[in-house]
Amino acid sequence: MRSFLNQLNPSLKAITVVLLVCLLTFVFDPFTPLIYCMFTVMVTIICGKVAWKWYTLYFSVIFLLSFGMLWTTIAFADQPTNPGVTMHILFWDLPKEDVTVAAALTLRMLAFASLSFMFIFTTNMVDFILSVMQQFKLPPKLAYGVLAGYRFLPLIKEELIQIRSAHRIRGIHRANGIKGSIQQYKRFAIPLLAGAIRKAERTAIAMESKGFNGDRDRTFYRQFTLKWKDWGFLGMMLIVFLITVLFSMKLGYFSWYKGQF
Amino acid sequence: MNNWKLKEIIVMSVLAVVFGIVYLAFLPVGKLLVSLLGPIGYDFIFGIWFIVSIIAAYIIRKPGAAFLSETIAATVEMLLGNAMGPIIIITGMIQGLGAEAAFAATRYKRYSLWVLMLAGIGAAIFSFVWGYFRSGFTALSTPYIVSMLVIRMISGAIIAGLIGKTISDSLAKTGVLSSFALGKQIRKERSVS
Numbered sequence: 001m002r003s004f005l006n007q008l009n010p011s012l013k014a015i016t017v018v019l020l021v022c023l024l025t026f027v028f029d030p031f032t033p034l035i036y037c038m039f040t041v042m043v044t045i046i047c048g049k050v051a052w053k054w055y056t057l058y059f060s061v062i063f064l065l066s067f068g069m070l071w072t073t074i075a076f077a078d079q080p081t082n083p084g085v086t087m088h089i090l091f092w093d094l095p096k097e098d099v100t101v102a103a104a105l106t107l108r109m110l111a112f113a114s115l116s117f118m119f120i121f122t123t124n125m126v127d128f129i130l131s132v133m134q135q136f137k138l139p140p141k142l143a144y145g146v147l148a149g150y151r152f153l154p155l156i157k158e159e160l161i162q163i164r165s166a167h168r169i170r171g172i173h174r175a176n177g178i179k180g181s182i183q184q185y186k187r188f189a190i191p192l193l194a195g196a197i198r199k200a201e202r203t204a205i206a207m208e209s210k211g212f213n214g215d216r217d218r219t220f221y222r223q224f225t226l227k228w229k230d231w232g233f234l235g236m237m238l239i240v241f242l243i244t245v246l247f248s249m250k251l252g253y254f255s256w257y258k259g260q261f
Numbered sequence: 262m263n264n265w266k267l268k269e270i271i272v273m274s275v276l277a278v279v280f281g282i283v284y285l286a287f288l289p290v291g292k293l294l295v296s297l298l299g300p301i302g303y304d305f306i307f308g309i310w311f312i313v314s315i316i317a318a319y320i321i322r323k324p325g326a327a328f329l330s331e332t333i334a335a336t337v338e339m340l341l342g343n344a345m346g347p348i349i350i351i352t353g354m355i356q357g358l359g360a361e362a363a364f365a366a367t368r369y370k371r372y373s374l375w376v377l378m379l380a381g382i383g384a385a386i387f388s389f390v391w392g393y394f395r396s397g398f399t400a401l402s403t404p405y406i407v408s409m410l411v412i413r414m415i416s417g418a419i420i421a422g423l424i425g426k427t428i429s430d431s432l433a434k435t436g437v438l439s440s441f442a443l444g445k446q447i448r449k450e451r452s453v454s
Contacts, residue, residue, distance in 0.1 A: 014347040021348045025395060058342065065292060072299050112348065116339075119347055125340045139262040141270055146333055149274025150340070156279060189428065193279060194437045200275040201440070204268035214267065 005048035005118065009230040010128040011135050016234045017119045021112050023241055030103040031253035033111035035244045040114040050121035062113045066106045073102035125150070131224040141214030148203050152196060163191050265323060269441070273317050277330045280313035281337030300401065304413040308420025311384035314360040315377050315425035320432075322442035324361075324369055327380065331357030352391060359387025360421075372443075378422030385417030386410075 005013075024033060044050065126147060133143035167187065248254040287309045294302030317330035335353020363380035364372075389410050401409075429443060438444030 014350075017347045018351065068292070068296050072295065075299065116347060120339070120342060128340075141262055141265065141267060142329070145267065145270035146274045146277075146336070148271050149278045149333070150337065152275050152278055153282075153337075156282070186431070190431050190435065193276070193428070193432055194435045196275045196279060197272050197432070197437045200271040201268050204266070204271045207271075208267055212267070214262070 003047060003049040003122075004229075005044065005122040007229075008122075008233055009131055009135065009224055009226050010123050011131040011224075012226060012230045012234060013119055013123065014128065016237055017115045019234075020115055020237055020241060023238075024108060024111055024115075026256060027108070027245070027254070028101075028104050029248065029253050029255045030100060030107050031248045031251070032244055033104070033107040035248065036241060037107065037111040037114045039240055039244070040111070040118055044114070044118045044121070048118065048122045055117060055121055058117060059113070062110065066109050069109060070102050070106045073105055074098050127222075127224070130220070130222060134220060134224045135226060137216075139214065140216060140218060144207070144212065144214075148207070149200070152199065155199065156192065156196060159192055159195050160188070163188055265325075269321050269323070272441070273321060273326060273330050274333055276317050276320075277313055277333035278337050280316075280330075281334040281341065283312075284310055284334060284338050285341050301405065301409050301412065304409050305416055306420065307385065307388070307413045308381055308416035308418070308422075308424075311356055311360060311381050311388075311417055311421035312425045312428075314357050314384060315380050315421045316429050318360065318364050318380065319372050319377060319426060319429045320438060320441050320443045322369065322372060324365070327360040327364055328354065328357035331360065331384075352388070355391045356384045356388045359384035362387070374422065374426055377426050378418040381417035381419075381421035381425070382414045383417075384421065385413040389413055 020036075024036065027033060044055075129138075129143055129147055129150075132138045133140060172187070245254060287306060291303045291306055294305060296302070298305075311331070313334045314327035314331040318327040320326075332350060332353045335349050335356075338353075339347060339349050360380040360383055363376060363383040366379075367376055393406075429438075432438055433443050433447050436444070439448065
């Protein structure tokens with residue numbers, strides 16, 4: 001059985017995520033993104049069927065990175081307007097303003113990540129491109145071209161292994177030194193790309209010989225439509241964002257992104 | 262889209278797929294540099310993330326090549342699991358537009374090294390403006406921001422422009438591009454000399 005999130009129209013789901021990321025960009029306090037991030041993770045857990053092992057792994061990587069971002073933002077911060085107001089964290093006295101800004105940026109990044117993971121982990125990528133073509137008028141020539149290119153992904157991996165074996169057979173070993181490793185990159189990159197281009201040309205000929213002409217006036221085997229629940233999801237995510245903003249305004253945390261340049 | 266051959270579209274997509282992987286592979290490198298040098302770390306290697314638009318535009322030489330290839334590469338990067346999600350498609354579009362602007366300024370007629378380097382710089386400027394509003398550079402001091410921009414522009418010119426041209430030229434030498442604009446030009450030059 002496919003769950004709610006996995007059934008939504010892929011392109012409208014992408015638009016929902018992009019819209020919310022844009023909205024969150026305008027928020028500049030730590031509280032709002034934190035709440036919204038938690039909400040998004042909850043939605044993913046309740047309404048989505050995702051590969052949990054990978055989801056957790058991705059999230060932990062982002063979590064570690066956000067810590068790195070937290071300290072670099074504090075370390076390289078601009079001169080605060082109120083240097084007197086400090087905050088005591090472990091052993092350091094840090095300007096409160098810097099800490100707040102850094103926390104806001106970090107939590108914002110986590111909120112972005114939770115939204116995009118909600119999209120990535122519940123969306124089939126072929127469906128996404130097909131849906132962009134059907135709902136948003138992406139030219140079929142481009143859509144099927146991209147799909148063909150995307151299909152090359154596993155083939156490229158295979159080819160890389162072949163090139164490596166070919167090098168080994170001819171007695172070329174791993175390079176040492178910077179110059180050597182640049183040369184090694186070139187030795188791999190050029191045959192790999194050349195092979196990929198040849199394959200691409202053959203694919204194009206095959207598609208055209210079977211009657212593909214990129215006409216917009218065509219039928220689809222797998223059809224995607226926009227249903228009320230897709231719009232409902234967009235509406236729900238927006239309403240919850242609004243509620244979060246109102247809530248944090250009420251608690252006095254909220255601040256707009258008003259030219260902290 | 263009508264003056265594009267299907268062959269060109271697929272080759273562009275394949276290039277975008279390959280470099281989408283490269284883009285993703287360089288993210289940890291960038292993160293490492295960032296943790297060593299601070300936010301400026303990314304800018305040293307930022308040119309990597311513009312390279313496909315220069316290569317595709319240089320090989321195919323049609324309006325939109327730089328923009329579309331960068332957009333597709335960003336999409337592939339998202340599909341493979343970039344934490345930024347769908348928003349990265351917009352980032353890719355903006356970077357692609359920056360490179361496209363340089364080619365459009367020459368009316369898609371000139372593809373010399375200088376134009377390619379200019380395209381790299383264009384992508385750097387566009388991506389910087391976008392990053393300025395999105396990633397909160399605002400919290401950083403002004404001289405630091407300016408040096409970030411300058412380093413990113415240099416990186417765009419050298420990594421994307423120069424290395425992009427080198428890769429495309431080496432590809433053309435293998436002969437696989439014989440039916441594309443770059444291959445045709447090289448053949449013409451050879452028959453003249």
